[in-house]
Amino acid sequence: MAGGKETPRQKMIGMMYLVLTALLALQVNSAILLKFQFLDESLLGVNDKTVTDNASVLSNIRNAVDKGGNRANDARVLKNAQEIRQQTSEMVEYIRGLRKELVDKTGGRSEDDPNQYANPSGEDKVAIMMIGAANKNSGKAYELKDKLNKYAKFLKQYNPNTPDQLANDGKDDVVAKNDKTQKNKDFAELNFGETPLVAALAVLSQKENEVLKYEADALQKLAQQVGADIIKFEKIFAMARAESKTVAAGTKYKADMFIAASSDAITPVMYHNGKPVKVVDGKGQVEFTASASNYDADGNSEQTWKGTIVINQNGEEKTFPVEEKYIVAKPVIQVQSAAVQALYFGCANELNIQVPALGAIYDPSFSASGGSAIKGAKKGMVTIIPNSTEVTINVSSGGNAIGAEKFKVRPMPKPELVPLVNGRPIDVRRGVPAQSIRSVEIQAVADEGFKQLLPNEARYRVTKWKAYLVRGNSPIESGEFNGPTANLSNFAAKAAKGDRVVIEVVDVKRLNYRGEAVDAKTGDGNFIVPLN
Numbered sequence: 001m002a003g004g005k006e007t008p009r010q011k012m013i014g015m016m017y018l019v020l021t022a023l024l025a026l027q028v029n030s031a032i033l034l035k036f037q038f039l040d041e042s043l044l045g046v047n048d049k050t051v052t053d054n055a056s057v058l059s060n061i062r063n064a065v066d067k068g069g070n071r072a073n074d075a076r077v078l079k080n081a082q083e084i085r086q087q088t089s090e091m092v093e094y095i096r097g098l099r100k101e102l103v104d105k106t107g108g109r110s111e112d113d114p115n116q117y118a119n120p121s122g123e124d125k126v127a128i129m130m131i132g133a134a135n136k137n138s139g140k141a142y143e144l145k146d147k148l149n150k151y152a153k154f155l156k157q158y159n160p161n162t163p164d165q166l167a168n169d170g171k172d173d174v175v176a177k178n179d180k181t182q183k184n185k186d187f188a189e190l191n192f193g194e195t196p197l198v199a200a201l202a203v204l205s206q207k208e209n210e211v212l213k214y215e216a217d218a219l220q221k222l223a224q225q226v227g228a229d230i231i232k233f234e235k236i237f238a239m240a241r242a243e244s245k246t247v248a249a250g251t252k253y254k255a256d257m258f259i260a261a262s263s264d265a266i267t268p269v270m271y272h273n274g275k276p277v278k279v280v281d282g283k284g285q286v287e288f289t290a291s292a293s294n295y296d297a298d299g300n301s302e303q304t305w306k307g308t309i310v311i312n313q314n315g316e317e318k319t320f321p322v323e324e325k326y327i328v329a330k331p332v333i334q335v336q337s338a339a340v341q342a343l344y345f346g347c348a349n350e351l352n353i354q355v356p357a358l359g360a361i362y363d364p365s366f367s368a369s370g371g372s373a374i375k376g377a378k379k380g381m382v383t384i385i386p387n388s389t390e391v392t393i394n395v396s397s398g399g400n401a402i403g404a405e406k407f408k409v410r411p412m413p414k415p416e417l418v419p420l421v422n423g424r425p426i427d428v429r430r431g432v433p434a435q436s437i438r439s440v441e442i443q444a445v446a447d448e449g450f451k452q453l454l455p456n457e458a459r460y461r462v463t464k465w466k467a468y469l470v471r472g473n474s475p476i477e478s479g480e481f482n483g484p485t486a487n488l489s490n491f492a493a494k495a496a497k498g499d500r501v502v503i504e505v506v507d508v509k510r511l512n513y514r515g516e517a518v519d520a521k522t523g524d525g526n527f528i529v530p531l532n
Contacts, residue, residue, distance in 0.1 A: 031398070033120045033121065033196060033198050033199075036120075036196065036198035036199045036201075036202050037116075037117075037120065037198045037201075037202075039202045039205075040198060040201045040202040040205050043202065043205035043206060043208075043209055044205050046209065047092075047205065047208050047209050047212055050209070050212040050213070050216060051092070051212060053216065054085065054088070054212065054215055054216050054219055055085070057081075057216070057219040057220065057223055058081050058082065058085050058219065060223060061077065061078055061081045061219070061222060061223050061226055062078055064223075064226040065077070065078045065226055068226065073225075074225075074226050077222050077225050077226050078226075080158060080222055081219055081222045081223075084155065084158060084215055084218055084219060084222075085215075085219075087151060087154055087155075088151075088211060088212065088215040091147065091148075091151050091208075091211050092208055092211060092212070094144075094147060095144070095204050095207060095208045095211075096208075098140060098144065098204055099201055099204050099205075101129065101140075102125075102126060102129060102130075102197060102200055102201065102204075103117065103197070103201075105122075105125050105129055106118070106119045106122035106125050106126070106197045107119040107122070117197060117198065119197060120196060120197055120198045121196040121197060121198075122196060122197040123194055123195060123196050123197075125197075126192055126195055126196070126197055126200045127139075127192060127193060127194070127195070130144075130188055130191075130192035130200065131188045131189060131192055131193060132188075139188055139192070141187060141188030141191065141192050142187075142188055144167065144207075145167035145187045145188065148165075148166040148167040148207060148211070149164075149165045149166060149167055151166065151211060152164060152165055152166045152214070155214055155215065155218055158218040158221065158222065159214065159217050159218035159221055161217060162214045162217070162218070163214075166207065166210050166211065166214075167187045167207070168187060169185065169186045169187050169190065170182045170183040170184055170185040170186070170189075170190045171183050171184070173190065176190055191203045236259050236260070236311070236318075236320070238257065238258075238259055238260075238309045238320035238321065238322045239257075239258055239259070239260050239322075240255055240256065240257045240258070240286070240307070240322050240324040241255060241256045241258070242254065242255035242256075242324060242326060252287055252288070252289060252290070253286075253287070253288055253289070253290040253305075253326060254285075254286070254287050255286045255287075255305075255324060255326075256283040256284065256285060256286065257270050257272070257277070257283065257284035257286055257307050257309060257322050258282055258283040258284065258309075259282065259309055259311065259320070267311075268282065268284070268309050268310065268311045269309075269310045269311075270284030270307060270308070270309050270310070271307055271308045271310075272284070272286050272288070272305065272306075272307045273305070273306065273307070277307070284307070284309070286305070286307065288305070290303070290326070290328045291328065292328035295328075298360050299329060299359070299360075300327050300328070300329055300359060300360050301327070301328045301329075302325060302326075302327055302328075303325070303326055303327070303328055304323060304324065304325050304326075305323075305324055305326070306321070306322065306323050306324075307321075307322040307323075307324075308320065308321055308322065309322060327359060327360065329356065329359030329360065342407060342408040342409065342410045343371075343384055343386050343391060343407050343408075343409050343410070344386070344409070344410060344411075344412050344450070344453075344454060344457065345386050345387070345389075345409050345410065345411050345412060346385065346386065346387065346412065346512075347385065347386075347412060347454055347457040347512070347513070348374075348383045348384075348385055348454070348456065348457060348512070348513035349383065349384045349385070349386070349454065350376070350381065350382075350383050351381070351382050351383075351384060351393075352380050352381055353366070353380050353382060353393070353395055353405075354380045355395070355397060355402055358397055358402075361397070361398065362379065362380070362397050363379075363397050363398045364379065364380055364382075364395060364396065364397050364402075365395075365396045365397075365399075366382045366393060366394065366395060366396075367393075367394045367396075368384055368391055368392065368393050368394070369391070369392045369394075370386060370387065370388040370389075370390050370391040370392060370409070371384055371385050371386035371387050371388065371391040371409075372384075372385045372387070373393065383513075384407075386407075386409040388409065389408070389409050390406060390407070390408060390409060391406070391407045391409055392404050392405070392406050392407075393405050393406075393407065412450065412457070412521075413446075413447035413449075413450050414447075414520075414521055414522050414523050415444040415445055415446050415447070415460045415508065415510075415520060415522055416444070416445045416447075416523070417442060417443070417444055417445075417462070417505055417508075417522055417523065417524075417525050417527075418442070418443045418444075418445055419440065419441070419442050419443075419503055419527050419529070420440070420441040420442075420443065421436070421437060421438075421439070421440055421529065422436060422438060422439050423439065423441075426527070426529055428527075428528070428529070428530065430532070431529065431530035431531055431532045432501075432529055432530070432531055432532070433531070433532060434492065434495035434496055434497055434499060434531040434532065435492050435495065436492065437488050437491050437492050437495060437501055437529065437531060438487060438488055438489050438491075438492050439485070439486075439487060439488075440467065440485070440486050440487075440488050440503075441484050441485040441486075442462040442465050442484050442485075442503065442505055443462070443484060444460035444461060444462050444484075444508050444520070444522065445460070446458035446459070446460055454513075456512075456513040457510070457512055457513055458510075459510060459511040460508060460509070460510050460511075460520055461484060461508070461509050461510075461511075462483070462484040462505060462507075462508050463482060463483065463484075463507045463508065463509050464480070464481070464482055464505075464506040464507035465480075465481055465486075465503060465504060465505045465506055465507075465525075466478065466479065466480050466481070466503070466504045466506060467479050467481070467486070467488060467491070467501055467502070467503050467504075468501070468502040468504075469491045469494060469495060469499060469500075469501055470499065470500050470501070470502055471496070471498075471499045475502075476494060476499075477490060477491055477494055479491075488501070495531050496531070497531060497532055498531070498532075499531045500528055500529060500530050500531060501528070501529040501531065502526070502527070502528055502529075503526065503527040503528075503529065504525065504526050505522065505525030505526070506525075507519075508520045508522050508525075
């Protein structure tokens with residue numbers, strides 16, 4: 001409540017407004033559309049309750065005035081309260097009319113499910129109706145802005161804490177004015193530009209809530225003048241709030257049981273499975289170890305816990321049942337080799353990153369600093385290609401940041417160059433018979449550990465090398481070859497005992513995970529083959 005202590009309901013609405021503002025900044029997908037619809041329906045439910053409460057305040061004022069003998073000052077208070085109620089009803093009726101028109105223009109309700117909208121997005125139709133087509137100032141949001149601000153001016157005479165405006169342009173909005181992309185927008189563009197239907201409806205519900213909130217403040221001030229400011233709760237219902245509905249077996253499940261409409265005069269007693277639970281600030285603290293025996297194909301098991309809340313209402317003991325469902329996720333055993341503690345530079349390092357505590361709701365996305373991240377086909381699979389000495393992998397789920405993991409980056413091990421003569425490795429001590437130096441192959445052999453970890457990155461091929469037949473200090477024959485193998489029969493024809501063949505490897509290529517040939521660094525590529 002402006003200028004005073006806020007009620008629990010007003011605090012809840014403030015939180016909903018913050019969530020609505022945050023959702024408006026997100027990229028819209030089906031999950032976010034559902035959240036908009038949930039917020040809209042939640043706000044509508046609160047608004048309907050507020051309308052009832054405000055009508056009760058007016059009734060209390062009327063009764064107090066009647067009991068006081070209809071004194072002139074009291075009668076004036078009643079007249080003002082009736083005028084406030086009338087103006088508010090007209091404002092709410094106008095907003096609800098906009099809601100209906102928006103729904104109709106975007107296709108109405110779904111034929112398959114009347115609880116859903118036929119077109120929950122419909123951004124273009126929302127913009128045309130609320131902002132305008134050819135002339136953007138022709139949209140109905142501009143009329144809405146004018147009506148809301150006129151209502152605020154009307155209400156301010158009864159409650160000075162009412163803001164000067166209920167519909168602000170971006171430069172005046174407490175959230176948008178700090179955003180360079182939003183602060184230059186007018187009220188219509190800020191709230192209905194590039195906005196899906198369900199988000200537009202949530203905005204209208206939020207504005208309706210503001211109207212009702214400030215009406216309630218004004219009526220309370222008038223009620224205080226005639227001693228009719230006491231509001232009694234007429235409906236009390238039980239609720240539960242869990243820290244998470246998905247828990248791993250063997251870990252703690254935590255939840256709060258509470259009554260939605262509470263009072264300092266009400267001291268509830270709460271039970272879980274027949275046993276009393278600790279009640280703090282009107283909320284019962286439920287805690288137990290989650291367990292399950294049967295899991296579905298995804299490793300999840302749906303469970304239910306039950307509780308009761310007992311209160312004394314008007315001298316009568318009333319019991320409210322609570323039933324809450326939750327998901328027990330089957331524990332995941334992760335085997336992590338020491339090899340993934342360091343990644344290979346410039347290579348496609350495949351990792352499997354899981355967050356078992358999130359269970360079935362785990363919807364991962366990845367980014368990397370010091371490299372690039374490519375999401376795999378399976379949940380949790382990601383390929384990291386480092387381009388620095390350290391990589392930080394950022395993990396999110398459903399758009400929410402989970403955490404980050406750092407990995408050291410090691411250089412690729414150099415392949416070993418192995419010369420073969422007639423299919424056999426060279427024995428540099430014994431040499432090769434002079435007339436046998438015919439078929440020569442230079443192999444680039446990958447490090448065995450590297451090959452086992454990243455077989456698609458450990459494919460090497462010698463693409464260019466040179467050979468010289470040397471007698472004494474002078475070469476008597478030479479050749480240059482493109483490819484790992486060559487026929488040196490011309491060397492054998494001229495070779496004599498005591499000669500030697502000098503081999504110089506010029507170029508080695510590596511096929512990476514994309515099938516691209518890239519330069520490979522090697523060790524010493526010079527070999528001397530003695531002839532005997």
